[in-house]
Amino acid sequence: MEYENKIIIITGGCSGIGGEITKYLLKKGAFVIPTTRNINCSNTFLNTIDDEYKSRCFPFELSLEKQEYIIDFIIKIKSQYKKIYALINCAVCREPVTNFYELNIEEWDKHYRINVFATAYLSGKVAEELIMKDGSIVNFSSFYSINIPDNRVYDKGTIPTSLIYASSKAALNYITQYMAVIYAERNITVNAILAGGVENKDRQTPFFTEQYCLRTPMKRMAKSSDFNKAVDFFISNDNKYCTGQLLSIDGGWNLL
Template sequence: MELENKVVLVTGGSAGLGAEICYAAAKKGAIVITCARRINLIGQVKERCEALSGKAAYAFQLDVADPTSISALMEKIKNEVGAVDILVNNAGFGIFENFVDFDSADFYRMFEVNVLGMMVLTQQIAIQMLEDKRYGHIINIASMAGKMASPKSTVYSATKFAVLGFSNALRLELKPANIKVTTVNPGPIATEFFDKADPSGNYLKALGNHVIDPEKLAKTIVKSMSHPVREINRPGYMEVAARFYSLFPAVGDFLAGGIFNKK
């Protein structure tokens, strides 16, 4: 599927990876819809997308954890834009903290944003794709934490394991309708995600050059919109480690709790 004039909806599109996906899609001629809670920031992303694509772009406020907000978004898209061709579920957050010290309210919020809200929106978009076109592409931003858990990521990893399981089953359900499902499993990305996940900044400093460039990853994700793949895993060495984690659990625990434990 070429991206020229295709409608691409990106959640969590106010900054970081989400914004970079919007820009990369706009450069390919897509009609971009960027959604997030911060209306002022998505307005700036919208304007840049229009400059890059030479086409209309849209910015709609969305709290993905609120089903009424999702319903309002779907109504706006229906009335102002039209059918969505590609959905990128990018909205999400993490908190890196020892489980025994976790505030239980954060359990619920993280699952509402990372899992439940994503599922509600995906269902609405999948229904639309089935009814209107019987083709499309759903891209779920998961994480290497959903393949290889490590200390201080108990709740975050649990949400991303859920995203992977959901996506893998959904891929099989939608395959007969020619609707593709891709999961993106990145390691640490240099974005404001870590402002909340690790306010100290020590984690990113410890990783050094191993942190992923969001612009480069966004280009890879947008390339997959034209040439769908099952998974995108970055960086490569963490994918290898994740395979060891599954095949050789003792080695996996050593890697996750030792070499890859920088939190």
């Protein structure tokens, strides 16, 4: 199998897009370290994995809200594993916020602390101490990092995707390309996937889903599994020269 004996860290790897990538890479032979803010959630996630793959899945608790938590995580990983093959950053802060004119510093701080600083800091530590040479980093950004939200798809009276979230992802795009240049001489590729809206019936209203699909050329929202193959390419041995790319997977939204 392609990733046999390869160790891959996936932040936010026990749910959503990260959870789907974890399952996908386990089936391709990888040893996967999915992180979660609450280790109890990993037990629920492990129950969704086929028994034959569970022995290669090693969930770790990791909160990205404080630098010392990241340092402690790196120390633990270094003590158990000699080298990491790839890092996939799926963890995200996307909490409801107030109207633009009522934004407060706490809301800015939390989103930027996790989506920007923590992702950049963790990526740098992993690149320097665990990958070192010949590896890959994939960051999950958002199509809203390059598009202004279309207010027409949101229910009347609701607040569309926030400026804070979108701008934090735009910052992550820059960090991705900056790191791609810094680590190119070590053959470490760094790319980003700009994810379109992912279907989540628990959080989305019928009106939003209908309007979003009408606005999207492919007439549907993304599934959490729609990003697996792109990640696969970015971290595979087939990719020896593609780095610093911002790949928008959004069903064509960005074209209109």
